[in-house]
Amino acid sequence: MFAQTAQAHVPVAFAGSGAGTAPLTWGQKAIMQDMRETGWTHNVSGAHPVPPGVTVEQVAAEFAALMARHPALRMRLGDGDGGPCQVVSATGETVLDVVDVPDDADPADVATFAYDLGHARLLSHYDLYRDWSVRMAVIRHRGVLVHRVLTIDHLVVDGTATSLLLADLGLAGRPVRRVADPRTVQILDLGRREETPPLRRVSDRAVRHWAEHLRDIPPLTFGEPAAGGRQGHRYWHGRFSSPAAYLAVRAIAARTRTDTSRVLLAVIAVAIGRATGVSPLTAKLIVGNRFRPGFAEAIAPLSQNGVLRVDAADTTVDEVVARARRAAVSAGKYAYYDPAQLAEVSGRLDAERGYPARISCRINDRRVTTRQAADVGPHDDPVTAERIRRRSDETFLVWDGPLDHLPEQMFITVEDQPETVYLQVIFDFGCFTEEQAERLLRGVEEVAVEAALDPAAPTRVTAGSAGG
CATH class of the missing domain: 3.30.559.10 (Chloramphenicol acetyltransferase-like domain)
Structure with missing residues (x-):
C-alpha cells in the first residue's frame, strides 16, 4: 500500500x-x-x-x-x-x-x-x-x-x-x-491430566457416543461429487448476512424458551433439508468445552468437534428447535475426547460397514460478544411481518473466492456481528450446484421468518430423503 x-x-x-x-x-x-x-x-x-x-x-x-x-x-x-x-x-x-x-x-x-x-x-x-x-x-x-x-x-x-x-x-x-x-x-x-484414568474414561464415553452416530452414515453427508464446480473451482467461501433472520431467530428463541444457538442450528438443519433433501442431518458441531471445572478461563485450545443428528422431516420448525436443543446438549456433553482414540474407532467402523465414511458438514457458532445480547438483550417491539420486511432489504450473499481444498463439503460459521445472522460459509461446488447453495443460505432467512410469524410453521422437509 x-x-x-x-x-x-x-x-x-x-x-x-x-x-x-x-x-x-x-x-x-x-x-x-x-x-x-x-x-x-x-x-x-x-x-x-x-x-x-x-x-x-x-x-x-x-x-x-x-x-x-x-x-x-x-x-x-x-x-x-x-x-x-x-x-x-x-x-x-x-x-x-x-x-x-x-x-x-x-x-x-x-x-x-x-x-x-x-x-x-x-x-x-x-x-x-x-x-x-x-x-x-x-x-x-x-x-x-x-x-x-x-x-x-x-x-x-x-x-x-x-x-x-x-x-x-x-x-x-x-x-x-x-x-x-x-x-x-x-x-x-x-x-498431563488427559493421560490419567479419570479423563481416559471421559474420552471412552465420548467416543462411544461418536460411534453411535458414525456406524450407519453414508460415505459423505451430501453424496459423491458430481458437479464440475463454480468458475472452474470446487471450493468457494462466501458471506451471508440477514438482519431479518436475526429478528426472527430472537423471536423463536423467546417463544420456545431456548437460546439463539439452538434456534440457528434448527433453522440451518431445516434449510439444508429443503435445499438438498438430506434429513436427518448428521453434522459436526464445534463445542467450546468451557463448562468443565477449571476450564472457563484456561488459556488453551479446548474447542473440539461434537457430533449430532437432527431430523427435520414432516414436522414443525418449533419441534425441530426442541430436537436441536436435545441433540446439542448431548453433542456438548460428549465433545471432549482424545482425537487419536476417535480415529482408531472410526477406522474400525469403516472396516465393519465395508466402506470409508465421514461426516462432511460442520457448523460453528463462534459468537462471543453478540451471543449474550441476542439471547437476553431487550426485546423492544414485537416481531411483525412489516418489521421483518423493512430489514429484509439489507440481506446480502456474496462469494468471495475459491479455496484449494476443504475436508468438509459444507462448513457454516456464525460470526460475531451485531443484530444480524452473519454466516461465513464454504461449499464444495462439486457436491452442490450454485443454485442449491444459494437456496440453502437464503432458506435460513426464509425458515426463520416463517417460524417467527407462525408457531405451527411446517418444515416442508419430507421423510425418506437421503439423510446421514
Missing part, C-alpha cells in the same frame, strides 16, 4: 512460572489434525487501535507481562515419545515489531494497512518448534502509535482464550479478573 515503510525489532525479554514438558492436549491434537486436513494456519490475528499517548516502551512492557502471566504463550513444540509434545520455557526473548508508515499517509489508509498486516499474519505459518506462539506489532504514524497487531497460533488458544488475552491487554469490552481462579488449569497440567 505504501511505497516505503520502516520496521524495527524491539527485543522483549520475559520470564514466568509453569515451565516444563507434557504431552499434547486433546485440543492441540484436534487443531493439528485440522491443520493437516485443510493446509490452513488456523492463526488468530487482528488489528486494534492504540489509545493516545501509549509508547513503544509501554507496549513492550505489556507484551513481556502477558508472556510472563500465561505459560501457554511460552509453549513451543518438542519431540516426545512417539510424536510432538509441549515444552513451556521459564525465560526467553521475543520481539515487538515497530512499523513506521509515511507521515503524509491518510489515517484511513494506515488503518487499512494495519488490517492487511493482521490478515497477512493470519495466513503466515508458524514453526512452533522454533517460534513463540505470539507475535505483536505496532504501527507508528507521525511519531505516534496508532494500531497494534496481535497474532496467536491456534495451538495455544481457541476463541474464548483469545478473548481472555485481549481483555488482559485492555483490547476487549470485558473486565479482567482481579483474583485468579485457583481451579484454572494451565496447558501443561491439562496435557
Whole structure:
C-alpha cells in the first residue's frame, strides 16, 4: 500500500512460572489434525487501535507481562515419545515489531494497512518448534502509535482464550479478573491430566457416543461429487448476512424458551433439508468445552468437534428447535475426547460397514460478544411481518473466492456481528450446484421468518430423503 515503510525489532525479554514438558492436549491434537486436513494456519490475528499517548516502551512492557502471566504463550513444540509434545520455557526473548508508515499517509489508509498486516499474519505459518506462539506489532504514524497487531497460533488458544488475552491487554469490552481462579488449569497440567484414568474414561464415553452416530452414515453427508464446480473451482467461501433472520431467530428463541444457538442450528438443519433433501442431518458441531471445572478461563485450545443428528422431516420448525436443543446438549456433553482414540474407532467402523465414511458438514457458532445480547438483550417491539420486511432489504450473499481444498463439503460459521445472522460459509461446488447453495443460505432467512410469524410453521422437509 505504501511505497516505503520502516520496521524495527524491539527485543522483549520475559520470564514466568509453569515451565516444563507434557504431552499434547486433546485440543492441540484436534487443531493439528485440522491443520493437516485443510493446509490452513488456523492463526488468530487482528488489528486494534492504540489509545493516545501509549509508547513503544509501554507496549513492550505489556507484551513481556502477558508472556510472563500465561505459560501457554511460552509453549513451543518438542519431540516426545512417539510424536510432538509441549515444552513451556521459564525465560526467553521475543520481539515487538515497530512499523513506521509515511507521515503524509491518510489515517484511513494506515488503518487499512494495519488490517492487511493482521490478515497477512493470519495466513503466515508458524514453526512452533522454533517460534513463540505470539507475535505483536505496532504501527507508528507521525511519531505516534496508532494500531497494534496481535497474532496467536491456534495451538495455544481457541476463541474464548483469545478473548481472555485481549481483555488482559485492555483490547476487549470485558473486565479482567482481579483474583485468579485457583481451579484454572494451565496447558501443561491439562496435557498431563488427559493421560490419567479419570479423563481416559471421559474420552471412552465420548467416543462411544461418536460411534453411535458414525456406524450407519453414508460415505459423505451430501453424496459423491458430481458437479464440475463454480468458475472452474470446487471450493468457494462466501458471506451471508440477514438482519431479518436475526429478528426472527430472537423471536423463536423467546417463544420456545431456548437460546439463539439452538434456534440457528434448527433453522440451518431445516434449510439444508429443503435445499438438498438430506434429513436427518448428521453434522459436526464445534463445542467450546468451557463448562468443565477449571476450564472457563484456561488459556488453551479446548474447542473440539461434537457430533449430532437432527431430523427435520414432516414436522414443525418449533419441534425441530426442541430436537436441536436435545441433540446439542448431548453433542456438548460428549465433545471432549482424545482425537487419536476417535480415529482408531472410526477406522474400525469403516472396516465393519465395508466402506470409508465421514461426516462432511460442520457448523460453528463462534459468537462471543453478540451471543449474550441476542439471547437476553431487550426485546423492544414485537416481531411483525412489516418489521421483518423493512430489514429484509439489507440481506446480502456474496462469494468471495475459491479455496484449494476443504475436508468438509459444507462448513457454516456464525460470526460475531451485531443484530444480524452473519454466516461465513464454504461449499464444495462439486457436491452442490450454485443454485442449491444459494437456496440453502437464503432458506435460513426464509425458515426463520416463517417460524417467527407462525408457531405451527411446517418444515416442508419430507421423510425418506437421503439423510446421514
